[in-house]
Structure formats: structure tokens, C-alpha cells
Amino acid sequence: MKMMTARFLALAMVLPVAAGEVEGEPDGAEAKCAAVFVGVGDAMPMSMLGEIASRVSSSLDVRIGTNATGKTTLSKLIDDTAADPKPADPKPAVAVFFRNSPGAPAVVASPRRWAIVNIAPLSADNPAPPLLGERMAKVALRGLAYASGSGATMDAHCLMSPTCDTLKGLDAAPFAISPMAYIPMLEFLSPAD
Numbered sequence: 344m345k346m347m348t349a350r351f352l353a354l355a356m357v358l359p360v361a362a363g364e365v366e367g368e369p370d371g372a373e374a375k376c377a378a379v380f381v382g383v384g385d386a387m388p389m390s391m392l393g394e395i396a397s398r399v400s401s402s403l404d405v406r407i408g409t410n411a412t413g414k415t416t417l418s419k420l421i422d423d424t425a426a427d428p429k430p431a432d433p434k435p436a437v438a439v440f441f442r443n444s445p446g447a448p449a450v451v452a453s454p455r456r457w458a459i460v461n462i463a464p465l466s467a468d469n470p471a472p473p474l475l476g477e478r479m480a481k482v483a484l485r486g487l488a489y490a491s492g493s494g495a496t497m498d499a500h501c502l503m504s505p506t507c508d509t510l511k512g513l514d515a516a517p518f519a520i521s522p523m524a525y526i527p528m529l530e531f532l533s534p535a536d
Contacts, residue, residue, distance in 0.1 A: 376408040376435040377532040378487055383412055383442040386462055387479070392441065394476070395483045402484070402518065405532045408435065436532055437490040439483065449482075449508065450489055455531060458490035468510060481513055484520065491531045493524035 380396045382389060392409045400407040438457045445463045452458035465478040485502050496503045501521035506512035520528070 377405040378437045378439060378490070379408040379410055379435045380483065381410045381412055381438055381440045383440050383459075386441045386443040391476070391479070395480050398480050398518075399484050399487060403487075403529065403532070405529070407487075412440075437487070439486040439490050441483070441486075450486060452486070452489035454489065454494075455492040456490065458486040460486035464510070474514070477518070478510070478513055481507070481516065481518055484518065488520055488524050488528050491528040493520070493528045496521050496523045498523065 380392055382392045389409065389411060392411075396407040396409045437455070440457065440459045441462055442459060443463045444461050447461045447463070449461050449464055450458060460482050462479060462482065465475060465482065470478065481502055485507065488503055493503060495505055498504055498521040499506060500517060501519065501524060502516050503520050503524040504512070504516065507516050
């Protein structure tokens, strides 16, 4: 029986990542991403997912690809709750799935493997499109940090702070994470060759 982690990473790698969808990758080059952002169902338009991946990618200086999958595919993966060690040489290292599921947890993560980010709560107060985009970028960075093995910090100016679990706290926080979360995440996403 295949384990959940291998199936998440396999899904992320099976969905083709075009060179043009990878931040900083020249056309025609083989896409090698540290992470992949995957839109589930109609959670968000691919253009928005691409903009979010580009913003997070440029803030961290790591390559992030984008893909999409159906809700039933993700549901089948979630049903298998077994965890296994990370495969020896996965590309990408982690996958962050974005879904729009009212009532579901905001973030579910298997550190150093994958994260599922629920974007439904971000629209609870009917924000203007620029504010909604900012919120989505912030939770994308949080999801990537959780997927990369970073945990919560007590720095109020960090997106990994528990204060960012509310919309008020998320809106007040800058688009940044503290060194306590940033360094382990970057070490995981950019291993030495």
C-alpha cells in the first residue's frame, strides 16, 4: 500500500509544471522546483495561484511551480492517513495544496512533506480583492513554512505567530517570517549540493 506522503508528492510531480510557470526559469528549461502550489478544484483561478507562487518565490528566492487537481483526487489522498519517511530525492521537496472548504481546518500539514491550506475563511468578511490577494499570499507563505517543517513562533511580526490564526492578526502582520521559521525552511528547500 502506498503511503500518503509518496502519493501527495507523486501527484504534485505527475501534474506537469511548465517552464513558464516556474518563477525565474527560462523558457524551454527543465523545471526544477523546491515546492509546488496546487489548486484543488475551483479554489482559485490558476492566474491567481501563479501570482501568489511568484510573490512567495521571489520573497524566498526559491523556485515554486503551480498545478491544479480535482477535489476527488485530493479527497482520496486525505483518506489515507498513513505517514512515511520522505522519499530520497523528491522534486519538488514539498507540495502545498489550496482548497476552498468552509468549515474545514485552516491548515493541515505533514511537516517536510505537504500542507493543505483552506482559503475559505479568508473571505469571511467579504474583503476587497487586493486585501483577499494579500491574505492568500500570506497563508501561502505560512503553508509553505509548515510543509517545510517550520512551526509557530512567538514573534508578533512573523506570519508563523499564533496571532495570525485570526483575520485581524493576519491582516496586521507583515508579509514576512522570523529567522526562527525562515532559516529551517530555507535550509530544507535549498539543500547544499
